[in-house]
Amino acid sequence: MAAESDTGTMSDEQLAGVIAGRGETDEGWRLAREACSQLYVRHARKLLGFLSARVHRNDLEDIHQAIWERVWNHLPTGFHGGNFRAWLHQIARNYIIDHSRKKRADELAEDYDVADSRVGRPDEAVVEQERRAALSRCLERLAESARLLVNARLGGESYDEICPRMGLKMAQAHKLFHQAKEQLRRCVEAESGQ
Amino acid sequence: MTLHALEIPDEPSQLPDWLERQLTGRDLALVVAELAAVHRAPASVVPSVYDLVGNQFDAVMQSGLKVLAGSVLKQLLTQPGLLLELQEAVFLHGGAHWEHRWRAGPQIEDSVARGRDRLATFLASQSSEPAADHRMTIVFRPAAESAAATATAPVVAPPRREVPWYRQAWVASFATAAAVLIAVFIVEQFRGRPDQPVAVASAAWGWNKPDALPNDLPPPAYLNALADAAAEWFNKRPEGPADLAKRIAEFRQGCSVLLLAKHRVLAEQDRTWLLERCRAWATKLDGHLASIESGDAALTVRAAADETINKLIDALRGRAKEIAAVQDRLS
Numbered sequence: 296m297a298a299e300s301d302t303g304t305m306s307d308e309q310l311a312g313v314i315a316g317r318g319e320t321d322e323g324w325r326l327a328r329e330a331c332s333q334l335y336v337r338h339a340r341k342l343l344g345f346l347s348a349r350v351h352r353n354d355l356e357d358i359h360q361a362i363w364e365r366v367w368n369h370l371p372t373g374f375h376g377g378n379f380r381a382w383l384h385q386i387a388r389n390y391i392i393d394h395s396r397k398k399r400a401d402e403l404a405e406d407y408d409v410a411d412s413r414v415g416r417p418d419e420a421v422v423e424q425e426r427r428a429a430l431s432r433c434l435e436r437l438a439e440s441a442r443l444l445v446n447a448r449l450g451g452e453s454y455d456e457i458c459p460r461m462g463l464k465m466a467q468a469h470k471l472f473h474q475a476k477e478q479l480r481r482c483v484e485a486e487s488g489q
Numbered sequence: 490m491t492l493h494a495l496e497i498p499d500e501p502s503q504l505p506d507w508l509e510r511q512l513t514g515r516d517l518a519l520v521v522a523e524l525a526a527v528h529r530a531p532a533s534v535v536p537s538v539y540d541l542v543g544n545q546f547d548a549v550m551q552s553g554l555k556v557l558a559g560s561v562l563k564q565l566l567t568q569p570g571l572l573l574e575l576q577e578a579v580f581l582h583g584g585a586h587w588e589h590r591w592r593a594g595p596q597i598e599d600s601v602a603r604g605r606d607r608l609a610t611f612l613a614s615q616s617s618e619p620a621a622d623h624r625m626t627i628v629f630r631p632a633a634e635s636a637a638a639t640a641t642a643p644v645v646a647p648p649r650r651e652v653p654w655y656r657q658a659w660v661a662s663f664a665t666a667a668a669v670l671i672a673v674f675i676v677e678q679f680r681g682r683p684d685q686p687v688a689v690a691s692a693a694w695g696w697n698k699p700d701a702l703p704n705d706l707p708p709p710a711y712l713n714a715l716a717d718a719a720a721e722w723f724n725k726r727p728e729g730p731a732d733l734a735k736r737i738a739e740f741r742q743g744c745s746v747l748l749l750a751k752h753r754v755l756a757e758q759d760r761t762w763l764l765e766r767c768r769a770w771a772t773k774l775d776g777h778l779a780s781i782e783s784g785d786a787a788l789t790v791r792a793a794a795d796e797t798i799n800k801l802i803d804a805l806r807g808r809a810k811e812i813a814a815v816q817d818r819l820s
Protein backbone atom coordinates (compact mmCIF):
# COMPACT_ATOMS: atom_id res chain seq x y z
CA MET A 296 0.00 0.00 0.00
CA ALA A 297 2.67 2.46 -0.95
CA ALA A 298 1.33 5.95 -0.69
CA GLU A 299 1.45 8.02 -3.82
CA SER A 300 3.71 10.98 -4.14
CA ASP A 301 1.00 13.62 -3.66
CA THR A 302 0.27 12.39 -0.16
CA GLY A 303 3.99 11.83 0.42
CA THR A 304 4.69 15.55 0.34
CA MET A 305 1.80 16.58 2.58
CA SER A 306 2.24 17.49 6.24
CA ASP A 307 0.67 15.24 8.86
CA GLU A 308 -2.04 17.77 9.43
CA GLN A 309 -2.85 17.96 5.72
CA LEU A 310 -3.07 14.18 5.58
CA ALA A 311 -5.34 14.20 8.60
CA GLY A 312 -7.47 16.78 6.81
CA VAL A 313 -7.76 14.52 3.76
CA ILE A 314 -8.97 11.64 5.95
CA ALA A 315 -11.32 13.86 7.93
CA GLY A 316 -12.86 15.34 4.78
CA ARG A 317 -13.23 12.11 2.85
CA GLY A 318 -16.89 12.84 2.17
CA GLU A 319 -18.93 10.42 0.12
CA THR A 320 -17.10 10.13 -3.19
CA ASP A 321 -14.96 7.15 -4.17
CA GLU A 322 -12.09 9.47 -5.03
CA GLY A 323 -12.26 11.12 -1.60
CA TRP A 324 -12.08 7.71 0.03
CA ARG A 325 -9.22 6.56 -2.15
CA LEU A 326 -7.19 9.62 -1.19
CA ALA A 327 -8.15 9.16 2.45
CA ARG A 328 -6.88 5.57 2.40
CA GLU A 329 -3.60 6.74 0.91
CA ALA A 330 -3.34 9.48 3.50
CA CYS A 331 -3.94 6.98 6.31
CA SER A 332 -1.26 4.67 4.90
CA GLN A 333 1.14 7.59 4.73
CA LEU A 334 0.49 8.51 8.36
CA TYR A 335 1.08 4.88 9.27
CA VAL A 336 4.45 4.88 7.50
CA ARG A 337 5.44 8.02 9.39
CA HIS A 338 4.24 7.12 12.87
CA ALA A 339 3.83 3.35 13.27
CA ARG A 340 7.35 2.80 14.59
CA LYS A 341 7.17 5.38 17.30
CA LEU A 342 3.63 4.35 18.22
CA LEU A 343 4.72 0.72 18.53
CA GLY A 344 7.69 1.79 20.64
CA PHE A 345 5.44 3.87 22.88
CA LEU A 346 2.94 1.05 23.24
CA SER A 347 5.54 -1.65 23.83
CA ALA A 348 6.56 0.08 27.05
CA ARG A 349 2.96 0.30 28.24
CA VAL A 350 1.00 -2.77 27.23
CA HIS A 351 1.52 -6.49 27.49
CA ARG A 352 3.60 -7.86 24.63
CA ASN A 353 0.86 -10.34 23.69
CA ASP A 354 -1.60 -7.46 23.21
CA LEU A 355 0.81 -5.11 21.43
CA GLU A 356 -0.07 -5.68 17.79
CA ASP A 357 -3.82 -5.94 18.36
CA ILE A 358 -3.80 -2.68 20.30
CA HIS A 359 -1.66 -1.04 17.65
CA GLN A 360 -4.14 -2.11 14.99
CA ALA A 361 -7.12 -0.95 17.03
CA ILE A 362 -5.56 2.49 17.48
CA TRP A 363 -5.11 2.93 13.73
CA GLU A 364 -8.71 1.91 13.22
CA ARG A 365 -9.70 4.54 15.79
CA VAL A 366 -7.61 7.09 13.92
CA TRP A 367 -9.48 6.28 10.72
CA ASN A 368 -12.89 6.26 12.37
CA HIS A 369 -12.46 9.28 14.64
CA LEU A 370 -10.56 11.71 12.43
CA PRO A 371 -13.67 13.09 10.71
CA THR A 372 -15.26 14.22 13.96
CA GLY A 373 -12.50 14.07 16.57
CA PHE A 374 -9.61 15.92 14.97
CA HIS A 375 -10.00 19.68 14.96
CA GLY A 376 -6.70 20.67 13.42
CA GLY A 377 -3.50 21.26 15.32
CA ASN A 378 -0.73 18.79 15.93
CA PHE A 379 -1.61 15.33 14.56
CA ARG A 380 1.08 13.62 16.60
CA ALA A 381 -0.37 15.04 19.83
CA TRP A 382 -3.80 13.84 18.76
CA LEU A 383 -2.47 10.37 17.95
CA HIS A 384 -0.81 10.31 21.36
CA GLN A 385 -4.13 11.13 23.03
CA ILE A 386 -5.90 8.42 21.06
CA ALA A 387 -3.23 5.93 22.13
CA ARG A 388 -3.30 7.02 25.76
CA ASN A 389 -7.06 6.82 25.95
CA TYR A 390 -7.03 3.42 24.30
CA ILE A 391 -4.51 2.09 26.81
CA ILE A 392 -6.62 3.38 29.69
CA ASP A 393 -9.82 1.90 28.21
CA HIS A 394 -8.03 -1.39 27.58
CA SER A 395 -6.69 -1.48 31.11
CA ARG A 396 -10.13 -0.77 32.61
CA LYS A 397 -11.75 -3.41 30.44
CA LYS A 398 -9.07 -5.90 31.38
CA ARG A 399 -9.61 -5.10 35.03
CA ALA A 400 -13.34 -5.66 34.66
CA ASP A 401 -12.75 -8.94 32.83
CA GLU A 402 -10.25 -10.13 35.37
CA LEU A 403 -12.45 -9.20 38.29
CA ALA A 404 -15.25 -11.08 36.61
CA GLU A 405 -12.98 -14.10 36.32
CA ASP A 406 -12.03 -13.78 39.98
CA TYR A 407 -8.40 -12.94 39.39
CA ASP A 408 -6.20 -11.66 42.17
CA VAL A 409 -7.45 -8.15 42.86
CA ALA A 410 -4.12 -7.20 44.41
CA ASP A 411 -2.34 -7.66 41.08
CA SER A 412 -1.52 -4.04 40.36
CA ARG A 413 -1.04 -4.67 36.65
CA VAL A 414 -4.78 -4.28 36.22
CA GLY A 415 -4.66 -0.76 37.62
CA ARG A 416 -1.37 0.32 36.11
CA PRO A 417 -1.23 0.02 32.38
CA ASP A 418 2.38 1.15 32.50
CA GLU A 419 3.62 -1.85 34.43
CA ALA A 420 2.72 -5.28 33.13
CA VAL A 421 3.16 -8.42 35.13
CA VAL A 422 6.34 -9.39 33.24
CA GLU A 423 8.05 -6.21 34.38
CA GLN A 424 6.82 -6.63 37.94
CA GLU A 425 8.21 -10.14 38.05
CA ARG A 426 11.53 -9.01 36.59
CA ARG A 427 11.77 -6.22 39.11
CA ALA A 428 10.93 -8.45 42.06
CA ALA A 429 13.25 -11.25 40.95
CA LEU A 430 16.15 -8.90 40.37
CA SER A 431 15.59 -7.24 43.76
CA ARG A 432 15.78 -10.60 45.48
CA CYS A 433 18.86 -11.63 43.51
CA LEU A 434 20.65 -8.37 44.31
CA GLU A 435 20.16 -9.12 48.02
CA ARG A 436 22.14 -12.31 47.50
CA LEU A 437 25.18 -10.59 45.98
CA ALA A 438 28.22 -9.81 48.08
CA GLU A 439 28.12 -6.21 49.25
CA SER A 440 31.03 -5.09 47.08
CA ALA A 441 29.42 -6.60 43.99
CA ARG A 442 26.05 -5.03 44.85
CA LEU A 443 27.63 -1.61 45.31
CA LEU A 444 29.47 -1.99 42.03
CA VAL A 445 26.29 -2.97 40.15
CA ASN A 446 24.48 -0.05 41.75
CA ALA A 447 27.19 2.38 40.71
CA ARG A 448 27.54 1.05 37.17
CA LEU A 449 23.79 1.09 36.60
CA GLY A 450 23.74 4.59 37.99
CA GLY A 451 25.93 5.67 35.08
CA GLU A 452 29.21 5.92 36.97
CA SER A 453 32.38 5.08 35.07
CA TYR A 454 35.08 2.74 36.32
CA ASP A 455 37.32 5.81 36.69
CA GLU A 456 34.87 7.16 39.25
CA ILE A 457 34.10 3.87 40.95
CA CYS A 458 37.53 2.29 41.38
CA PRO A 459 39.15 4.92 43.61
CA ARG A 460 36.04 5.13 45.78
CA MET A 461 35.78 1.38 46.24
CA GLY A 462 39.52 0.79 46.44
CA LEU A 463 39.49 -1.52 43.42
CA LYS A 464 41.91 -1.85 40.56
CA MET A 465 40.42 -1.42 37.12
CA ALA A 466 40.83 -5.08 36.14
CA GLN A 467 39.37 -6.23 39.47
CA ALA A 468 36.32 -4.01 39.01
CA HIS A 469 35.71 -5.28 35.47
CA LYS A 470 35.99 -8.88 36.63
CA LEU A 471 33.74 -8.30 39.65
CA PHE A 472 31.07 -6.66 37.49
CA HIS A 473 31.24 -9.46 34.94
CA GLN A 474 30.85 -12.07 37.71
CA ALA A 475 27.98 -10.15 39.31
CA LYS A 476 26.23 -9.94 35.95
CA GLU A 477 26.51 -13.69 35.42
CA GLN A 478 25.33 -14.43 38.94
CA LEU A 479 22.34 -12.12 38.56
CA ARG A 480 21.41 -13.55 35.20
CA ARG A 481 21.44 -17.12 36.51
CA CYS A 482 19.59 -16.13 39.67
CA VAL A 483 16.84 -14.21 37.81
CA GLU A 484 16.45 -17.11 35.39
CA ALA A 485 16.00 -19.48 38.30
CA GLU A 486 13.61 -17.10 40.07
CA SER A 487 11.54 -16.72 36.92
CA GLY A 488 11.49 -20.46 36.36
CA GLN A 489 13.22 -20.22 32.97
CA MET B 490 17.72 -14.43 29.04
CA THR B 491 19.13 -10.92 28.91
CA LEU B 492 19.19 -8.48 31.77
CA HIS B 493 19.07 -5.42 29.57
CA ALA B 494 20.16 -2.82 32.11
CA LEU B 495 23.34 -4.78 32.85
CA GLU B 496 24.40 -4.29 29.24
CA ILE B 497 25.09 -0.64 30.04
CA PRO B 498 28.31 0.40 28.25
CA ASP B 499 31.57 0.77 30.15
CA GLU B 500 32.41 4.06 28.50
CA PRO B 501 30.34 7.06 29.67
CA SER B 502 30.67 8.53 26.17
CA GLN B 503 28.58 5.63 24.85
CA LEU B 504 25.81 6.13 27.38
CA PRO B 505 23.66 8.54 25.30
CA ASP B 506 23.68 6.15 22.35
CA TRP B 507 22.79 3.18 24.55
CA LEU B 508 19.97 5.07 26.25
CA GLU B 509 18.56 6.20 22.91
CA ARG B 510 18.47 2.62 21.72
CA GLN B 511 16.54 1.65 24.84
CA LEU B 512 14.13 4.57 24.40
CA THR B 513 13.34 3.57 20.83
CA GLY B 514 13.50 -0.19 21.33
CA ARG B 515 10.98 -2.77 22.39
CA ASP B 516 12.35 -3.54 25.85
CA LEU B 517 12.18 -0.18 27.57
CA ALA B 518 9.68 -1.44 30.15
CA LEU B 519 12.08 -4.21 31.17
CA VAL B 520 15.01 -1.81 31.32
CA VAL B 521 12.97 0.48 33.56
CA ALA B 522 11.95 -2.45 35.77
CA GLU B 523 15.55 -3.61 36.12
CA LEU B 524 16.85 -0.14 36.91
CA ALA B 525 14.04 0.31 39.44
CA ALA B 526 15.07 -2.94 41.14
CA VAL B 527 18.64 -1.70 41.48
CA HIS B 528 17.91 1.85 42.59
CA ARG B 529 14.68 1.26 44.56
CA ALA B 530 12.39 4.19 45.28
CA PRO B 531 14.13 7.57 45.34
CA ALA B 532 14.17 9.30 48.71
CA SER B 533 13.31 12.71 47.33
CA VAL B 534 10.48 13.87 45.12
CA VAL B 535 11.17 12.86 41.52
CA PRO B 536 11.13 15.80 39.13
CA SER B 537 9.39 15.55 35.81
CA VAL B 538 11.59 14.98 32.79
CA TYR B 539 10.75 18.52 31.70
CA ASP B 540 12.13 19.85 34.99
CA LEU B 541 15.20 17.65 34.69
CA VAL B 542 16.10 18.54 31.13
CA GLY B 543 15.07 22.17 31.53
CA ASN B 544 15.99 24.54 28.74
CA GLN B 545 17.76 21.76 26.85
CA PHE B 546 14.47 20.11 26.08
CA ASP B 547 14.30 21.36 22.50
CA ALA B 548 17.93 20.41 21.88
CA VAL B 549 17.27 16.88 23.15
CA MET B 550 14.24 16.59 20.89
CA GLN B 551 16.30 17.73 17.89
CA SER B 552 19.73 16.24 18.52
CA GLY B 553 19.32 13.48 21.08
CA LEU B 554 20.76 12.79 24.48
CA LYS B 555 24.34 13.68 23.65
CA VAL B 556 23.56 17.30 24.50
CA LEU B 557 22.88 16.37 28.12
CA ALA B 558 25.43 16.49 30.92
CA GLY B 559 26.53 13.21 32.47
CA SER B 560 24.82 14.15 35.73
CA VAL B 561 21.46 14.41 33.95
CA LEU B 562 21.96 11.05 32.25
CA LYS B 563 22.73 9.55 35.66
CA GLN B 564 19.43 10.85 37.01
CA LEU B 565 17.61 9.17 34.15
CA LEU B 566 19.19 5.89 35.24
CA THR B 567 18.61 6.27 38.97
CA GLN B 568 15.03 7.55 38.51
CA PRO B 569 14.06 5.24 35.66
CA GLY B 570 10.41 6.28 35.56
CA LEU B 571 11.78 9.39 33.85
CA LEU B 572 12.79 7.22 30.90
CA LEU B 573 9.12 6.44 30.24
CA GLU B 574 8.32 10.15 30.42
CA LEU B 575 11.20 10.91 28.10
CA GLN B 576 10.05 8.28 25.64
CA GLU B 577 6.60 9.86 25.66
CA ALA B 578 8.14 13.29 25.05
CA VAL B 579 10.18 11.90 22.16
CA PHE B 580 7.04 10.35 20.70
CA LEU B 581 5.37 13.75 20.83
CA HIS B 582 8.22 16.08 19.90
CA GLY B 583 11.18 14.06 18.64
CA GLY B 584 12.74 15.46 15.47
CA ALA B 585 14.83 14.00 12.65
CA HIS B 586 17.44 12.51 14.98
CA TRP B 587 14.80 10.43 16.73
CA GLU B 588 13.07 9.55 13.49
CA HIS B 589 16.35 8.05 12.37
CA ARG B 590 16.54 6.15 15.64
CA TRP B 591 13.04 4.73 15.30
CA ARG B 592 13.80 3.59 11.77
CA ALA B 593 17.21 2.14 12.60
CA GLY B 594 15.88 -0.15 15.33
CA PRO B 595 15.29 -3.61 13.85
CA GLN B 596 13.33 -4.90 16.85
CA ILE B 597 9.90 -3.66 15.85
CA GLU B 598 10.27 -3.95 12.08
CA ASP B 599 8.29 -7.21 11.93
CA SER B 600 5.46 -5.66 13.91
CA VAL B 601 5.48 -2.63 11.61
CA ALA B 602 5.20 -4.87 8.54
CA ARG B 603 2.39 -6.97 10.01
CA GLY B 604 0.58 -3.82 11.08
CA ARG B 605 0.88 -2.40 7.57
CA ASP B 606 -0.76 -5.50 6.14
CA ARG B 607 -3.53 -5.44 8.70
CA LEU B 608 -4.20 -1.76 8.14
CA ALA B 609 -4.27 -2.29 4.37
CA THR B 610 -6.87 -5.01 4.82
CA PHE B 611 -8.90 -2.79 7.14
CA LEU B 612 -8.77 0.18 4.77
CA ALA B 613 -9.72 -2.03 1.85
CA SER B 614 -12.86 -2.98 3.75
CA GLN B 615 -13.82 0.68 4.17
CA SER B 616 -16.09 2.11 1.54
CA SER B 617 -17.83 5.39 0.83
CA GLU B 618 -21.12 3.51 0.61
CA PRO B 619 -23.19 3.09 3.74
CA ALA B 620 -22.77 -0.25 5.48
CA ALA B 621 -25.21 -2.88 4.31
CA ASP B 622 -25.82 -6.42 5.37
CA HIS B 623 -24.81 -7.87 2.02
CA ARG B 624 -21.31 -6.42 2.28
CA MET B 625 -18.57 -8.88 3.08
CA THR B 626 -16.96 -8.58 6.50
CA ILE B 627 -13.21 -8.73 6.92
CA VAL B 628 -12.23 -10.61 10.05
CA PHE B 629 -8.85 -9.86 11.56
CA ARG B 630 -6.78 -12.61 12.99
CA PRO B 631 -5.19 -12.04 16.41
CA ALA B 632 -1.58 -10.83 16.22
CA ALA B 633 -0.13 -14.21 17.14
CA GLU B 634 -1.93 -15.86 14.26
CA SER B 635 -1.34 -13.08 11.81
CA ALA B 636 2.41 -13.52 12.16
CA ALA B 637 2.08 -16.87 10.50
CA ALA B 638 -0.63 -15.79 8.15
CA THR B 639 0.54 -12.53 6.65
CA ALA B 640 0.79 -14.07 3.22
CA THR B 641 -2.70 -15.48 3.27
CA ALA B 642 -5.86 -13.71 2.25
CA PRO B 643 -8.12 -12.27 4.94
CA VAL B 644 -10.85 -14.55 6.18
CA VAL B 645 -14.18 -13.66 4.65
CA ALA B 646 -17.07 -14.17 7.00
CA PRO B 647 -20.47 -15.23 5.73
CA PRO B 648 -23.04 -12.47 5.34
CA ARG B 649 -24.65 -11.41 8.56
CA ARG B 650 -28.04 -12.78 9.45
CA GLU B 651 -31.01 -10.51 8.96
CA VAL B 652 -31.54 -8.42 12.11
CA PRO B 653 -35.13 -7.53 13.05
CA TRP B 654 -35.82 -3.81 12.58
CA TYR B 655 -36.50 -3.27 16.28
CA ARG B 656 -32.99 -4.58 17.12
CA GLN B 657 -31.12 -2.47 14.61
CA ALA B 658 -28.74 0.26 15.77
CA TRP B 659 -30.63 3.14 14.17
CA VAL B 660 -33.76 2.21 16.08
CA ALA B 661 -31.87 2.23 19.35
CA SER B 662 -30.26 5.58 18.47
CA PHE B 663 -33.60 7.07 17.50
CA ALA B 664 -35.25 5.78 20.66
CA THR B 665 -32.43 7.17 22.80
CA ALA B 666 -32.60 10.55 21.11
CA ALA B 667 -36.35 10.63 21.56
CA ALA B 668 -36.04 9.71 25.22
CA VAL B 669 -33.49 12.47 25.77
CA LEU B 670 -35.73 15.04 24.05
CA ILE B 671 -38.69 13.99 26.17
CA ALA B 672 -36.58 14.16 29.33
CA VAL B 673 -35.33 17.63 28.42
CA PHE B 674 -38.88 18.77 27.70
CA ILE B 675 -40.12 17.47 31.05
CA VAL B 676 -37.24 19.04 32.95
CA GLU B 677 -37.86 22.38 31.24
CA GLN B 678 -41.54 22.26 32.08
CA PHE B 679 -40.89 21.71 35.74
CA ARG B 680 -37.95 24.09 36.04
CA GLY B 681 -39.79 27.02 34.58
CA ARG B 682 -36.47 28.69 33.68
CA PRO B 683 -35.93 27.93 30.04
CA ASP B 684 -33.01 30.37 29.77
CA GLN B 685 -30.81 28.24 32.01
CA PRO B 686 -28.87 25.24 30.78
CA VAL B 687 -30.69 22.01 31.56
CA ALA B 688 -27.87 20.09 33.08
CA VAL B 689 -24.14 20.18 33.28
CA ALA B 690 -22.22 17.01 32.75
CA SER B 691 -20.39 15.83 35.82
CA ALA B 692 -17.03 16.51 34.15
CA ALA B 693 -17.92 20.05 33.05
CA TRP B 694 -15.81 21.84 35.58
CA GLY B 695 -12.34 23.27 35.46
CA TRP B 696 -10.80 23.13 32.01
CA ASN B 697 -13.61 20.93 30.73
CA LYS B 698 -16.15 23.75 30.91
CA PRO B 699 -17.21 25.09 27.54
CA ASP B 700 -16.03 28.60 28.49
CA ALA B 701 -12.82 27.54 30.24
CA LEU B 702 -10.56 28.89 27.50
CA PRO B 703 -11.70 32.49 27.02
CA ASN B 704 -9.94 33.42 23.80
CA ASP B 705 -11.15 37.01 23.97
CA LEU B 706 -8.97 37.90 26.97
CA PRO B 707 -5.45 39.33 26.92
CA PRO B 708 -2.73 36.74 27.69
CA PRO B 709 -2.26 37.44 31.42
CA ALA B 710 -6.02 37.35 32.05
CA TYR B 711 -6.24 34.18 29.93
CA LEU B 712 -3.65 32.40 32.05
CA ASN B 713 -5.30 33.65 35.26
CA ALA B 714 -8.62 32.33 33.97
CA LEU B 715 -6.97 28.94 33.44
CA ALA B 716 -5.64 29.11 37.00
CA ASP B 717 -9.14 30.00 38.31
CA ALA B 718 -10.62 27.08 36.41
CA ALA B 719 -7.94 24.74 37.81
CA ALA B 720 -8.75 25.95 41.32
CA GLU B 721 -12.22 24.42 40.94
CA TRP B 722 -10.45 21.18 41.83
CA PHE B 723 -10.79 22.24 45.45
CA ASN B 724 -14.58 22.68 45.22
CA LYS B 725 -15.06 19.00 45.95
CA ARG B 726 -13.03 16.98 48.43
CA PRO B 727 -13.67 13.30 47.67
CA GLU B 728 -12.47 10.94 50.36
CA GLY B 729 -13.15 7.54 48.83
CA PRO B 730 -10.83 6.03 46.22
CA ALA B 731 -13.50 5.72 43.51
CA ASP B 732 -14.67 9.33 43.85
CA LEU B 733 -11.09 10.59 44.02
CA ALA B 734 -10.07 8.57 40.95
CA LYS B 735 -13.04 10.04 39.07
CA ARG B 736 -12.13 13.58 40.15
CA ILE B 737 -8.47 13.15 39.13
CA ALA B 738 -9.49 11.59 35.81
CA GLU B 739 -11.78 14.56 35.14
CA PHE B 740 -8.97 16.99 35.87
CA ARG B 741 -6.67 14.95 33.65
CA GLN B 742 -9.28 15.12 30.89
CA GLY B 743 -9.06 18.90 31.24
CA CYS B 744 -5.32 18.65 30.59
CA SER B 745 -6.14 17.00 27.27
CA VAL B 746 -8.44 19.90 26.46
CA LEU B 747 -5.58 22.29 27.17
CA LEU B 748 -3.06 20.21 25.23
CA LEU B 749 -5.22 20.04 22.15
CA ALA B 750 -6.37 23.67 22.20
CA LYS B 751 -4.76 26.33 20.03
CA HIS B 752 -4.43 29.08 22.69
CA ARG B 753 -4.49 31.71 19.96
CA VAL B 754 -4.28 34.61 22.41
CA LEU B 755 -0.85 33.49 23.59
CA ALA B 756 2.44 34.31 21.92
CA GLU B 757 4.34 31.35 20.51
CA GLN B 758 6.81 31.07 23.41
CA ASP B 759 3.99 31.29 25.98
CA ARG B 760 1.99 28.67 24.12
CA THR B 761 5.04 26.39 24.04
CA TRP B 762 5.60 27.00 27.74
CA LEU B 763 1.97 26.21 28.53
CA LEU B 764 1.98 22.97 26.53
CA GLU B 765 5.24 21.79 28.08
CA ARG B 766 3.98 22.52 31.57
CA CYS B 767 0.66 20.89 30.76
CA ARG B 768 2.38 17.71 29.67
CA ALA B 769 4.31 17.63 32.92
CA TRP B 770 1.09 18.16 34.92
CA ALA B 771 -0.64 15.46 32.91
CA THR B 772 2.15 13.03 33.74
CA LYS B 773 1.89 13.89 37.44
CA LEU B 774 -1.87 13.39 37.37
CA ASP B 775 -1.43 10.05 35.62
CA GLY B 776 0.87 9.12 38.48
CA HIS B 777 -1.75 10.08 41.07
CA LEU B 778 -4.37 8.10 39.20
CA ALA B 779 -2.06 5.10 39.07
CA SER B 780 -1.41 5.46 42.82
CA ILE B 781 -5.08 5.47 43.73
CA GLU B 782 -5.76 2.58 41.37
CA SER B 783 -2.96 0.53 42.86
CA GLY B 784 -4.42 0.88 46.34
CA ASP B 785 -2.60 3.81 47.92
CA ALA B 786 -4.54 5.64 50.65
CA ALA B 787 -7.02 8.08 49.13
CA LEU B 788 -6.22 10.97 51.45
CA THR B 789 -2.48 10.61 50.79
CA VAL B 790 -3.08 10.63 47.04
CA ARG B 791 -5.46 13.56 47.36
CA ALA B 792 -2.79 15.52 49.25
CA ALA B 793 -0.29 14.77 46.48
CA ALA B 794 -2.81 15.83 43.83
CA ASP B 795 -3.54 19.02 45.82
CA GLU B 796 0.16 19.81 45.74
CA THR B 797 0.40 19.23 41.99
CA ILE B 798 -2.61 21.42 41.34
CA ASN B 799 -1.43 24.17 43.67
CA LYS B 800 1.88 24.17 41.83
CA LEU B 801 0.24 24.40 38.45
CA ILE B 802 -2.01 27.24 39.64
CA ASP B 803 1.08 29.07 40.94
CA ALA B 804 2.89 28.44 37.64
CA LEU B 805 -0.01 29.84 35.60
CA ARG B 806 -0.34 32.94 37.80
CA GLY B 807 3.43 33.41 37.82
CA ARG B 808 3.58 33.31 34.04
CA ALA B 809 0.63 35.71 33.84
CA LYS B 810 2.53 38.15 36.07
CA GLU B 811 5.68 37.84 33.96
CA ILE B 812 3.77 38.56 30.75
CA ALA B 813 1.98 41.49 32.36
CA ALA B 814 5.31 42.92 33.56
CA VAL B 815 6.81 42.67 30.07
CA GLN B 816 3.72 44.31 28.57
CA ASP B 817 3.97 47.13 31.14
CA ARG B 818 7.61 47.71 30.27
CA LEU B 819 6.83 47.81 26.56
CA SER B 820 3.98 50.25 27.03
